[in-house]
Amino acid sequence: MYAQMVKTDTTSVKTREEMSAEERAFQDRVDADIKIEAKDWMPENYRKTLIRQISQHAHSEIVGQLPEANWLTRAPTLERKAILLAKIQDEAGHGLYLYCAAETLGVSRDELTEQLLTGKAKYSSIFNYPTLTWADVGTIGWLVDGAAIMNQVPLQRCSFGPYSRAMIRVCKEESFHQRQGYDALMKMCLKGTAAQKAMCQDAFNRWWWPSLMMFGPPDKESVHSAQSMAWKIKLNSNDELRQKFVDQTVPQAEYLGLEIPDPNLSWNEERGHYDFGEIDWSELFSVVRGDGPCNRERLAARRKAWDDGAWFREGLMAHAEKKSARKDTQKNAA
């Protein structure tokens, strides 16, 4: 997901007997669906895990702008360009909501930025794939934002107040993202030329598996899930959401006339779900390690943006300080 394989620093979920009185009271509040607010007492690992999860989520929103920005200047019409620009601007907003939520836990924005730029903090694996054609932009909206929605909707109910409120804002805006993507693909698949349709199939082929990987490793290998679920900062298991995504997406692909690039995909009447083929987990782990097709390019772009913006950040700050100093002297003179 936008936050994948978030470590919890715990080896197992504590039983009530093993918990301190404070921990027990905290867990009771979580169990009763009472939101935890930034100033409330919380276990140190809950705080640390949340900083990791929320900042990873924020970094994903920010880095996620890059693959789409690749097509801003080459969008096929002025309207598509304006739509894409608005979508990318939303993602910047999502990043900002989330950074602020993380900051309530006592970490500074600069620290978070540094963790991204040094590679210490991760962002979603999905944004390390290239956008080769215009069809990739539509496919990202449809699949990547679609997968994000699947994960973010339940997170609106997560136990940490600021994170939950950020998710509510994000979810309000996310549906537009998925629809504009699907709409772009409908245009090409249903009304386009054979070449345009082939372009869509090619993009779909390349994004299908990485989209499934977004949900993270299979449940049996998700070592940190149990603790995160007990804390209600993860509401559904990886496999559960992945299955839901496949079930929702297959009919949408069929409507577009696109073929799912998985020979093992079939409807399982008994389960009431689609069965699908084995995911190549070695690919996910190599992307997360930093060896995906675009990891280096993405980080280099973020570093450049940060460095190139330094004069601007410093200039505005210097101006603000000068102005407030002038106001002070005027006040003292009066």
Place this chain on the structure above:
Amino acid sequence: MGEWPLWEVFIRGQHGGNHRHVGSLHAPDAEKAVMNARDVYTRRNEGVSIWVVRATDITASAPGEKGPLFEPSNSKVYRHPTFFDIPDDVGAM
């Protein structure tokens, strides 16, 4: 140089009502904070008025004082109209 200070953002929506806290952001001064708030928090007509306040200027009640602060109002149920049983015969009240 240190990071831009943090501002809390309050927005009053289209249909009247109070300014409501919507989130926070970083900006070098109040003027830029309003501009940034426009971009971050009102991309879909969410507001017609923006307030920004430096986060360090806000004084908050402490979570530990929740009891002493709010319990007194808990015990005064007679402050709610439903506390009183008024017979139907007297009409709307």
